[in-house]
Amino acid sequence: MTRQSLRPPNPSQAHAPSADALRIREAVGQVLDPEVPVLTIEDLGVLRDVRVDGDRVTVVVTPTYSGCPAMDVIRTRIGDTLDELGVASYEIETVLAPAWTTDWMSDDGKRKLTEYGIAPPTGRRAVGGPVALTLTIRCPLCGSPDTSELSRFGSTACKSLWRCNSCREPFDHFKAI
């Protein structure tokens, strides 16, 4: 049911999505990230593709980080959603390339993240060089730009730990990658 494929998708297989594919994508896209349960996998850009070939459905996902422990839960929930839709035959494929980036996070996702108390990613992602330079991160709780980083690694690999110097509350920041 679950297949790990590390290869990039073959562009020659690209096709216009069918009505079925759009309906399934809509439903599967609502699966929530267990670590940040206000974000859907569509918001995150983790859901890459839904293909329908006859009775066979293929859902393509990509992990945020290589070792992200949420991926197993996400794949299970996608399977549950497809079961509820009555899809009899499906495959959940995991691809690593192109590598996930916070640039894929939707604006809606960034808004929901802030409302949840996590500062959304800002700045340029780190590619082949030093990590993204951050000028300031606004406190998601009080909006103050007077904040300081406590640790480059927060409650999960994708977040860093910050503190607001105005309201004194600690908060997570979703790192640009």
Next chain:
Amino acid sequence: MNTDLFAYTLRLGDDALVAAQRMGEWIANAPQLEEDVALGNIGLDQLGQARSLLSYAAEIEGAGRTEDDLAYLRDEREFTNLLICERPNGDFAVTIARLLYFATYQHLLYDALQGSSDETLSGVAGKAVKEVAYHVDHATQWVLRLGDGTEESHRRMQAGLDQLWPYTGEMLASDDLVGRLAGVAVDPSGFADEWHRRVRDVIETSTCAAPEASYQHTGGRDGRHTEAMGYLLAELQHVARSHPGATW
């Protein structure tokens, strides 16, 4: 089976797996809570890279083994990780010295491996290089802080850098395997100068002294390990070997 590609993928996977195991040992033991979390997350990144690489190695082998079989059911001589990955954690400064050396190596390696003609290795590298950039950054911040900190932190940082220096030559050495896999594998000797430049820059900024050339230990790539490796594998493998096939 492509024996060379299997061996190459396996060695990169072993590096990441063994490094991750050492990082995991810090959980609940780091000098502060934030470091428990940071080192644990760095280990998780490495473990994720190891899983991708070992899964691919198993696929290349095509003998029905899985990533778990490769991680849990091989003996010491079959592991081909670099010796620096298996050396004991030591104090916090030793661990940070290793992270500086190893993450700088991994960053240069994965960056170049993105251009591999093997699409899978290229895909794994493209993902990993972004994660490892944060590992380099974390190590750099700590080397600067400890080296340019108190007299005691400076002494310990210098000792950590010196202690692991004899294991850095192996990371940057070429061998027949990478030679045979031209275009697929990355020859680390090609980025050795850049590695030295980057590491030396951090060390000197931290007010520590770059370690002097010394005897260099080798053998990891041939499965000849230090005395630390058997103990590491005992901890890594004992549950899986005591309860074969157990699931939960």
